[in-house]
Structures are given as C-alpha cells and as structure tokens.
Amino acid sequence: QLQLQESGPGLVKPSQTLSLSCTVSGVSISRSIYNWGWIRQPPGKGLEWIGTIYYSGSTSYNPSLKSRATMSVDTSKNQLSLTLSSLTASDTAVYYCAGGPKAGAALLRFDSWGQGNLVTVSS
Amino acid sequence: SYELTQPPSVSVSPGQTAIVTCSGDKLGNKYVSWYQQKPGQSPVLVIYQDNMRPSGIPERFSGSNSGNTATLTISGTQAMDEADYYCQAWDTSTLVFGGGTRLTVL
Numbered sequence: 001q002l003q004l005q006e007s008g009p010g011l012v013k014p015s016q017t018l019s020l021s022c023t024v025s026g027v028s029i030s031r032s033i034y035n036w037g038w039i040r041q042p043p044g045k046g047l048e049w050i051g052t053i054y055y056s057g058s059t060s061y062n063p064s065l066k067s068r069a070t071m072s073v074d075t076s077k078n079q080l081s082l083t084l085s086s087l088t089a090s091d092t093a094v095y096y097c098a099g100g101p102k103a104g105a106a107l108l109r110f111d112s113w114g115q116g117n118l119v120t121v122s123s
Numbered sequence: 124s125y126e127l128t129q130p131p132s133v134s135v136s137p138g139q140t141a142i143v144t145c146s147g148d149k150l151g152n153k154y155v156s157w158y159q160q161k162p163g164q165s166p167v168l169v170i171y172q173d174n175m176r177p178s179g180i181p182e183r184f185s186g187s188n189s190g191n192t193a194t195l196t197i198s199g200t201q202a203m204d205e206a207d208y209y210c211q212a213w214d215t216s217t218l219v220f221g222g223g224t225r226l227t228v229l
Binding site: 037039046047048049052060062063064096105106107108109110111113114115116 | 124223
C-alpha cells in the first residue's frame with residue numbers, strides 16, 4: 001500500500017526558500033508507475049495544485065506560482081522534493097504530497113496523500 | 124484561467140440523498156475527480172473519471188458529468204459523510220480544484 005510522509009520546516013521567513021521532502025513507501029519511485037503531485041491548502045481555505053511529476057519524468061506546474069516552484073525525485077532515497085522560493089505570507093499553508101496511478105494529465109488523480117506539513121511564513 | 128464553481132455549503136438529513144455540484148465551461152468534456160476531506164485530515168479520493176469509485180469507497184457515492192456540470196451524489200447519507208468535498212479537473216496545462224462544498228448532515 002502506497003504511503004507518503006512529508007517533512008520540512010514549520011516556520012520560514014519571508015523572501016526565503018522553502019524545501020520540503022516527501023518519503024514514499026510501498027512502491028519504488030523508480031518503477032515509474034505513479035504520477036506524483038504537490039498540493040497546498042491555506043488555513044481554512046481550499047486546495048491549490050502546485051505541480052505534478054509524471055511517471056515519464058516530465059513535470060507541470062501551476063502557472064500562478066510564476067516559476068517559484070521546483071519539484072524533483074530522488075530515487076536513491078525514494079523521496080520527492082519541493083522547493084518554493086521568494087516566500088510571502090500568502091504561501092502559508094499545509095503542503096501535501098500525493099500519488100496517483102500512471103496516467104496522462106487529463107486523467108490525473110491522486111489516490112494517496114501524505115498527512116500534510118504546515119508551513120507558516122512569518123518573520 | 125479555468126475555474127470550477129461549487130456551492131459553499133449543502134445540507135442534508137441523515138438517510139437522504141446529498142447532491143454536490145461542480146460547474147465549469149464544457150466540464151462534460153473533461154474527467155472529474157472528487158475528494159472528501161474531514162476536519163484535520165488529508166483529502167480522500169471518492170470518485171475519479173467522472174463516475175468511478177476507488178476500492179474501499181462505499182457504493183452510496185456516485186458521480187456524473189455532462190454539459191457544464193459534474194455532480195457528486197451521496198445516497199443514504201450518513202453522519203460520517205459530513206465533510207468538505209472538492210471537485211478536480213484538468214484544463215490545458217493546469218490541474219484545477221473547485222472551491223469546495225461543506226456538506227452538513229443535520
């Protein structure tokens with residue numbers, strides 16, 4: 001069974017860069033049978049897609065993040081990672097990593113989610 | 124940019140049918156997924172590809188999608204179904220979530 005666990009700081013200063021990791025268990029990322037995504041949720045608000053790493057290794061990002069986000073995969077650690085630069089208070093949110101079965105963008109879905117990592121951007 | 128519109132709230136009595144809608148331009152031409160999120164928990168996929176249920180999701184959850192509206196239907200709603208529900212679809216180069224609907228089981 002696929003399980004995901006996010007890890008990273010709980011507090012980051014404005015203008016700094018956020019780095020989050022997501023440890024995947026239950027499947028080897030190198031098997032390329034899953035799509036992986038990062039989604040965030042500001043306190044009391046809805047879900048916002050950050051980006052997806054497809055089973056093929058290609059990526060897509062939410063244009064609204066204006067190239068501040070970068071996702072990558074470390075197959076040696078079976079981890080996903082997300083960096084988000086130039087942070088402001090509006091980036092305060094619970095950050096989730098999630099996985100879904102191999103599929104094209106139009107069929108993208110996330111069957112498994114991590115428990116989330118609350119990140120507060122404040123000085 | 125593409126938008127998915129959901130009613131902020133829906134109320135239903137236990138045992139009755141709850142209907143949550145999600146509207147978007149030509150949404151019927153896209154695949155829609157639905158997620159359930161209870162307070163303090165991560166989202167759970169309850170419907171994908173418009174009307175498919177993942178393993179472990181009760182049969183009372185069903186979905187449809189046509190025209191500009193996708194619908195999540197919960198038949199025989201139970202107290203445990205009280206949660207926020209989000210629709211999701213893909214448009215051009217962006218995955219979009221609806222704003223969410225809080226389902227209250229009165």
